[in-house]
Amino acid sequence: MRTKLGFFAIMICVLNSCTQLKIAVDDLRCEYLTNPLGIDVDHPHFSWKIAAEERSIYQQAYRIVVSDKQSEIQAKSGDCWDSGWIKSDYTVNLKYEGAPLAGNHTYYWRVCAVINGQEVWSKPSVFHTGLFDETDWKAQWVGVKEEIIHQSLLFRKPFSIEKKIKEAYIYVTAAGFYELYLNGQKVDDDVLNPAITDYRKTVLYSAYDVTGLLKKGENAFGVMLGNAAYNMYIFPDRYGWGDSNPLGTPRFLLQMNVVFDDGSETTVTSGEGWKYTMGPITYN
CATH class of the missing domain: 2.60.120.260 (Galactose-binding domain-like)
Structure with a gap:
């Protein structure tokens, strides 16, 4: 009996693990573009999609991090902007509210979404700013x-x-x-x-x-x-x-x-x- 219970417990863990792998945060976009060059707005907008094979998948909260250092983003932190946890199912047109962006500069970003109670991080994405002012x-x-x-x-x-x-x-x-x-x-x-x-x-x-x-x-x-x-x-x-x-x-x-x-x-x-x-x- 103990052997059967142990087997079923292992199978449940395996099935849960497989289910988690089927949920992803992807198609990250900045100003509606993928990894854009020459973004010349100082408060760009971010968007993403939730990909899953199961039904009844929904986002409960999100967190956006932005940095000009790739290592910061890999570490899931942002020294230019960390939105903190925001309870929302919005995934489109989320406005940047961090430190002023520099022109002709590369920035990295990623998003973490709470989906059905599970934290799911996207892969890092990138955007490059253009020349904001005529003096540039x-x-x-x-x-x-x-x-x-x-x-x-x-x-x-x-x-x-x-x-x-x-x-x-x-x-x-x-x-x-x-x-x-x-x-x-x-x-x-x-x-x-x-x-x-x-x-x-x-x-x-x-x-x-x-x-x-x-x-x-x-x-x-x-x-x-x-x-x-x-x-x-x-x-x-x-x-x-x-x-x-x-x-x-x-x-x-x-x-x-x-x-x-x-x-x-x-x-x-x-x-x-x-x-x-x-x-x-x-x-x-």
């Missing part, structure tokens, strides 16, 4: 003085890196469309960037992690510019809207912030020293 931009707009109607423009600038790199992020935009290259390689697979806006009020920028594209020694940027709606003329059989008065020739703004292994930093920007020529696209 050290770059200058680069364009040409001559009239551009159909052609595309190609810009190039060489620069040197003499130390071992820890991380490097680029922030770039254009009045018009751009394609950005680093050491001959396109930095993304996007097309027609940035999205068209009212350039007189807003220009959108993108952020890229280019740590793996840099090398010690000589490097070079390449930028191709297109007209988009910034430099739009009315021609037969060509799309346009309104009176299509051009706002000017295309131009771009670029800034790369580099952090070295020794803790020092450098910035490479658009401005003086960029050379240009007409590109291979003759009508755009």
Whole structure:
């Protein structure tokens, strides 16, 4: 009889253990994105999902921790923000309420949810902040003085890196469309960037992690510019809207912030020293 009871007790423990493994906190998102780059809001919103194979699974409370040190998050603590236990079943749009976030900085976060009385920790996630203020931009707009109607423009600038790199992020935009290259390689697979806006009020920028594209020694940027709606003329059989008065020739703004292994930093920007020529696209 004791043997049978012992066997059943072991089976119950095994079944409970298996059940616990079927519950997970996953699909962590910051500002609706997975591991986003260039978040430029100082109080981002967090979301997650509860994954389980069983029914009647619900969240009773949660705790969010945020840190700029991965070791802190691995230890389930947050020196930038620890929300403490909050009794709620909310899993969407939970606002960051911690210490002020720095621009151009990497942060780690994770969440612990109490699900049917059981504490379940998510895996760590990450987000990188963009440039919060205009004063964070050290770059200058680069364009040409001559009239551009159909052609595309190609810009190039060489620069040197003499130390071992820890991380490097680029922030770039254009009045018009751009394609950005680093050491001959396109930095993304996007097309027609940035999205068209009212350039007189807003220009959108993108952020890229280019740590793996840099090398010690000589490097070079390449930028191709297109007209988009910034430099739009009315021609037969060509799309346009309104009176299509051009706002000017295309131009771009670029800034790369580099952090070295020794803790020092450098910035490479658009401005003086960029050379240009007409590109291979003759009508755009």
